[in-house]
Amino acid sequence: MGPRSRERRTGAVQSTNDSSALSKSSLAARGYVQDAFAGLLVPGAARRAPLIHRGYYVRARAVRHCVRAFLSRTGALPAAPPAQILSLGAGSDSLYFRLKSEGLLARASVWEVDFPDVARRKAERIRDTPALSALAGPFRTGDPSSAALCLEGADYRLLGLDLRRLQRLQGALAAAGLDPAAPTLLLAEAVLTYLEPDRAADLIAWAAQRFPNALFVVYEQMGPRDAFGQVMLQHFRRLRSPLHGLDRFPDAEAQRRRFLRAGWTACGAMDMNEFYRCFLSAQERRRVEGLEPFDEFEEWHLKCSHYFILAASRGDTLPQTLVFPPAGALFPRVDPAAPTGALPAGVVAGDSQGSHLKRYGHASVLLSPRVILSAGGFGEQDGRHCRVSRFHLLSRHRDSEWKDSHACSGGTEAQWDGRLYHTMTKLSDTQILVLGGRLSPVNPALRALQLHVCKSEGHDPEDLKVTVTEAGLEGDSVLSRWRHSTTEVSCQNQEYLFVYGGRSVVEPVLSDWHFLHERTMSWVQVSVEGEAPEARHSHSACSWQGGALIAGGLGASEEPLNSVLFLKPVSAGFLWESVDIQPPITPRYSHTAHVLNGKLLLVGGVWIHSSSVPGVTVIDLTTGLSSEYQIDTTCVPWPLMLHNHTSILLPEEQQLLLLGGGGNCFSFGTYFNPHIVTLDLSSLSARG
Numbered sequence: 001m002g003p004r005s006r007e008r009r010t011g012a013v014q015s016t017n018d019s020s021a022l023s024k025s026s027l028a029a030r031g032y033v034q035d036a037f038a039g040l041l042v043p044g045a046a047r048r049a050p051l052i053h054r055g056y057y058v059r060a061r062a063v064r065h066c067v068r069a070f071l072s073r074t075g076a077l078p079a080a081p082p083a084q085i086l087s088l089g090a091g092s093d094s095l096y097f098r099l100k101s102e103g104l105l106a107r108a109s110v111w112e113v114d115f116p117d118v119a120r121r122k123a124e125r126i127r128d129t130p131a132l133s134a135l136a137g138p139f140r141t142g143d144p145s146s147a148a149l150c151l152e153g154a155d156y157r158l159l160g161l162d163l164r165r166l167q168r169l170q171g172a173l174a175a176a177g178l179d180p181a182a183p184t185l186l187l188a189e190a191v192l193t194y195l196e197p198d199r200a201a202d203l204i205a206w207a208a209q210r211f212p213n214a215l216f217v218v219y220e221q222m223g224p225r226d227a228f229g230q231v232m233l234q235h236f237r238r239l240r241s242p243l244h245g246l247d248r249f250p251d252a253e254a255q256r257r258r259f260l261r262a263g264w265t266a267c268g269a270m271d272m273n274e275f276y277r278c279f280l281s282a283q284e285r286r287r288v289e290g291l292e293p294f295d296e297f298e299e300w301h302l303k304c305s306h307y308f309i310l311a312a313s314r315g316d317t318l319p320q321t322l323v324f325p326p327a328g329a330l331f332p333r334v335d336p337a338a339p340t341g342a343l344p345a346g347v348v349a350g351d352s353q354g355s356h357l358k359r360y361g362h363a364s365v366l367l368s369p370r371v372i373l374s375a376g377g378f379g380e381q382d383g384r385h386c387r388v389s390r391f392h393l394l395s396r397h398r399d400s401e402w403k404d405s406h407a408c409s410g411g412t413e414a415q416w417d418g419r420l421y422h423t424m425t426k427l428s429d430t431q432i433l434v435l436g437g438r439l440s441p442v443n444p445a446l447r448a449l450q451l452h453v454c455k456s457e458g459h460d461p462e463d464l465k466v467t468v469t470e471a472g473l474e475g476d477s478v479l480s481r482w483r484h485s486t487t488e489v490s491c492q493n494q495e496y497l498f499v500y501g502g503r504s505v506v507e508p509v510l511s512d513w514h515f516l517h518e519r520t521m522s523w524v525q526v527s528v529e530g531e532a533p534e535a536r537h538s539h540s541a542c543s544w545q546g547g548a549l550i551a552g553g554l555g556a557s558e559e560p561l562n563s564v565l566f567l568k569p570v571s572a573g574f575l576w577e578s579v580d581i582q583p584p585i586t587p588r589y590s591h592t593a594h595v596l597n598g599k600l601l602l603v604g605g606v607w608i609h610s611s612s613v614p615g616v617t618v619i620d621l622t623t624g625l626s627s628e629y630q631i632d633t634t635c636v637p638w639p640l641m642l643h644n645h646t647s648i649l650l651p652e653e654q655q656l657l658l659l660g661g662g663g664n665c666f667s668f669g670t671y672f673n674p675h676i677v678t679l680d681l682s683s684l685s686a687r688g
Helices: 003-029 050-075 095-101 116-128 132-137 166-175 197-210 227-238 251-261 271-280 282-289 297-305 682-686
Strands: 083-088 108-114 149-152 155-159 183-187 215-222 266-269 307-314 341-347 363-368 371-375 378-381 384-387 391-396 400-406 423-426 431-435 439-441 451-456 464-470 485-491 494-500 513-517 522-524 528-529 539-546 547-551 564-570 575-577 592-596 599-605 618-622 626-635 646-650 656-661 662-663 670-672 675-681
Touching: 003 050, 050 083, 050 095, 050 183, 050 215, 050 271, 050 297, 050 307, 083 095, 095 108, 095 132, 095 282, 108 116, 108 166, 116 132, 116 149, 116 155, 166 197, 197 215, 197 251, 227 297, 251 266, 251 307, 266 271, 266 626, 271 297, 271 307, 297 307, 297 662, 341 682, 363 423, 363 431, 363 646, 371 451, 371 464, 371 656, 391 464, 391 513, 423 485, 431 494, 485 539, 485 547, 485 564, 485 670, 494 547, 539 592, 539 599, 547 592, 547 599, 592 646
Parallel strands: 083 108, 083 183, 108 155, 183 215, 341 626, 528 575
Antiparallel strands: 149 155, 215 307, 266 307, 341 675, 363 371, 371 391, 378 384, 391 400, 423 431, 431 451, 451 464, 485 494, 494 513, 513 522, 539 547, 547 564, 564 575, 592 599, 599 618, 618 626, 646 656, 656 675, 662 670
16 A cells, blocks of 8 residues: 555544544433533534434443443552553543543543544644643643654543554553553554554554553454445445455454454453343433434344454453453344255346335335335435335236336325335225324324325326325324234134234334224224233234234334234134244344245344344244245345345245335445345245
8 A cells, every 4th residue: 555545544544533523422412421521522513313323322331331340340459550541543532531520540541542633633622622621631742743642641641643553652652651561451442443454463462462461442343244244344445444354353253263362361242232232221221212213223233233342351350251241141142043045036137227116114015916016115216315205116017027117196196295114905906005104203104095006098008007095094093103014814704904013103112903894994893812912013914814923023122022923813803822933033123024835934134133144034834843044145236135125925936026125224324225136935835
């Protein structure tokens, strides 16, 4: 890498600090953390999205947990030298000021290192801000042109250094009073991955050799190989600050081995889903989850699965277990069984240029064996990202190829309100009922709609027109929900739509159900016996033997569920039964489901108890035996995100069509699956 390229890359990496500092300031302003100093260390202000707040919150709490454990341990060792915290790539972080204001530095000092420009800007900010200088001072400032030391206080030193120049780093730290023999916490938040792998390896090994009694805490990215990981990597490449080393160390276990091989004697690591579940109390989680309206659960869990916290230790006085207990003790993994096989995936014929159906949170319905209609969701329309008002039509022509197009709205497009996370049910070949959905997390869609589909006059005979009218259903309590399910069921020769679960503005998760009598289009009371299921949303539901199969979903604690329940028709109404599955399936949500030849297929989704990516889980409804199938994406442009999608079963062709999907991927941008995908299910029938 030449000097100019190195300078550009350094500038790009430094810009990630500025963005991170604004996010931390926004985090404190919204009450996620108590930090009176974050806003003082960064010029300007920004209001971040709730998803960004959650991501930075769990990062802040993970680092806080490690720092507090270190200070608590070293503070209990009165005979030991004063403790040291060395923050590498500290940027505009307010760690020193928070610890100082809380009285936690009575027997500890803080050293911070970052690029010279970043360190000098921070030193100027501290010097010019009375609330900061009062805590750090009295201090003296060094000569920026000749010394790395930008600011020095009694228990705080700020140095401008390049972490890739270890010899100079070691000398400058020694000159600034850092004692390698003292108990030392080395902290690297999203730092090592911005270094070339060999440089990062040198830094890890140098720290192990230099500090015999130390704890090295690292927070950064992992998981480069799945769809979310690919979007993450592309984002940082666009910023000209690519992530390094993820191919060599793709997961927490590989990172743990990395530190052990470098000379650290003990090491523990976990992803942020595990940390959030195991090291924050249920009360604290409820507080955070109630701070802002939120409805991006998939991206929240996926983000947490792609970041880890690691603590490596050397020396007897700082055992790694003071930070984390032995692996798996608090958050047992629920890995799926070894794959039975793979289901080939391909792009719909004629869709090589990309589908118009770039959206998620939509609904799709099979009108006839030749016509699929999709509506709603968030996606691309007229060159921008928005709640989509256009209908999407997928029709099959005589040559058996599917044609991808927009359906004509007949001048009534304004009546489609742009809802997402709704359901659509086919009432006849020309009528579709739309129930529930939301316009925003605080604005439910309260009207039930009917879509009337007919031939478009004066156009190609294959073209269709969709007219939107209000369905005229009563019952705001039923319709004020989203991420619910609507399933066709029957009992005593009566046909019903069974509306179950979801969430609302008032309730983060719903446990109730309702029956809509199809012939009269009225809500009716139907007897349901048995133990009621756990409240859930983002589950799957499909018809079977006159009843409804409910699988997975997200429960009241925002944790995925693995239960499968059958709403079984009986003489007096319906009965809830639990389906016993062996081996137990991995908890998941935001998937789709279908029954094919007596087998329940759970397709895609999100899970947090396994590091693998959900494929297709197949459950034999007669025996209860489950098996796992990977999705072979060799012939599908990568990445393919299978959550917030819809799917249509074509039983005669032994195919599944996967439509749309994607999400707002943390700070990495919004992603939509660009193609409509086919999944070949013929091997399932071949296996009986």
